[in-house]
Amino acid sequence: MRISRTAPWAAGLAAAALLLIPASATAGQHSATADTAQAAPQASPVTVDDYYAPAAGKTGAALKTALHDIIKTQSKVTYDGVWNALKVTDQDPANPNNVILVYSGRSQSKSTNGGGVDDWNREHVWAKSHGDFGTATGPGTDLHHLRPEDVTVNSTRGNKDFDMGGSPVAQAPGSFTDADSFEPRDAVKGDVARMLLYMAVRYDGGDGFADLELNDRVDNGTAPLFGRISLLKQWNQMDPPDAFEKRRNQVIYDTYQHNRNPFIDHPEWVNSIW
Secondary structure, three states: OOOOOOOOHHHHHHHHHHHHOOOOEOOOOOOOOOOOOOOOOOOOOOHHHHHHHHHHOOOOHHHHHHHHHHHHHOOOOOOOHHHHHHHHEEEEEEEEEEEEOOOOOEEEHHEEEEOOOOOEEEEOOOOOOOOOOOOOOOOOHHOOOOEEEEEEEEEEHOOEEHHHHHEEEEOOOOOOOOOEEEEEEEEHHHHHHHHHHHHHHEOOOOOOOOOEEOOOOOOOOOOEEEEHHHHHHHHHHHOOOOOHHHHHHHHHHHHEEEEEEHHHHOOOOHHHHH
């Protein structure tokens, strides 16, 4: 099944999300389970505005630095723990037994995770070879860019940069690929952009990992670079955060990593930084 932004459940869920996650709302009480994340003690709930207070009034490089300093404080999830986390973060709003596959848009049983044909596995939207971080705890297990996807589609995407055009991707309606790039379906173009933008702010050469940056090219290979930034900025505007993406951000904050993707909360910051 493909997820439509105009589907009745999406409209209802979007309305609920506006009630649950306004800018001045409570950002959430931290909680974590031992098998998925380290505990991150929090004296009291904080609002989303409070969370981003150190970034208030900043633009450009100063804003990027401020956001990095905010979101780098996080709990870590193990790579095995990612399996169970994705069953919660990407749960189908219409069927709690299923997850939504990011590029395919298909609703699929949570129990079919694995490596076989038609199973779903863990897609690194920022391909792990771009910076050579593999599945190391840190960027390799960061839930803000890990999504469920069909095994075959995941393999087709590989480590390609994002661009427009190519041939249709089997089992991922609306997605296209060529030799050096991948185009996701329209409904998640903005999601993809904001995941990559998050990674470029969160990982700046500290933590023992490469400095992840965005550029305006494809075929970046194993360099810690991803493109194309001009297109990602367009996608961020044409496909704003929806209820599914906002809920996902909140669940990651509340239950697992206790940090947020600032570009879901404030999409306008993209043009301010890049």
